Amino acid sequence: MLMKDIIDMLDARVIYIADENIYEKNYDKGFATDLMSDALALLKNETEDVLFLTGLSNVQSLRTAEVLDLDTVLFVRGKPIDCHIIETAKDLHINIFQTNQTMFEVCGQLYRQGMR
Numbered sequence: 001m002l003m004k005d006i007i008d009m010l011d012a013r014v015i016y017i018a019d020e021n022i023y024e025k026n027y028d029k030g031f032a033t034d035l036m037s038d039a040l041a042l043l044k045n046e047t048e049d050v051l052f053l054t055g056l057s058n059v060q061s062l063r064t065a066e067v068l069d070l071d072t073v074l075f076v077r078g079k080p081i082d083c084h085i086i087e088t089a090k091d092l093h094i095n096i097f098q099t100n101q102t103m104f105e106v107c108g109q110l111y112r113q114g115m116r
Contacts, residue, residue: 001027001115003072006051009113010099010106012074016086018093022072027051030115032076032107036064043068051115055103057081062088062096071095076103 004023006012029046032053033039043050052070054061057079065073071094075081078100089096099106 001110001113003027003051005113006074006110007097009109010074010101012097012099015075015081015096015098016089016094018089018095019071022095025049025072027072027115030107030110032103034103036060039064040067043070051110053103053106055079057085057098059084059088062092062094065094066092072097074099074106076101076106 003025006027026049028049030051030053031039031043034054034056050070052065052073053076054073055077057075061073062085073094073096075096075098078098081098
């Protein structure tokens with residue numbers, strides 16, 4: 001599923017874009033968690049084309065994405081994004097988006113569209 005379609009479907013906001021080509025990137029898989037230890041344990045071998053979803057809107061989410069070599073984080077539940085998160089995303093070259101929808105809603109919509 002193309003990122004531009006995901007953005008439209010989820011009514012997501014762009015917070016920071018590290019790579020303008022991200023809109024044309026296809027994501028086949030998604031991973032949703034607020035526990036960064038789960039992401040590190042379960043995604044360590046399969047991170048290509050994975051969209052990382054979390055409600056944990058802090059720098060640790062971006063550090064986890066960095067360790068896993070993920071290029072995009074989608075924050076759910078519309079929690080505030082502070083300037084430290086944006087600055088860290090710039091430093092790490094990680095795209096960040098945000099939606100007001102819950103993680104359950106987002107996962108359901110992505111799954112219905114074929115993301116696994």
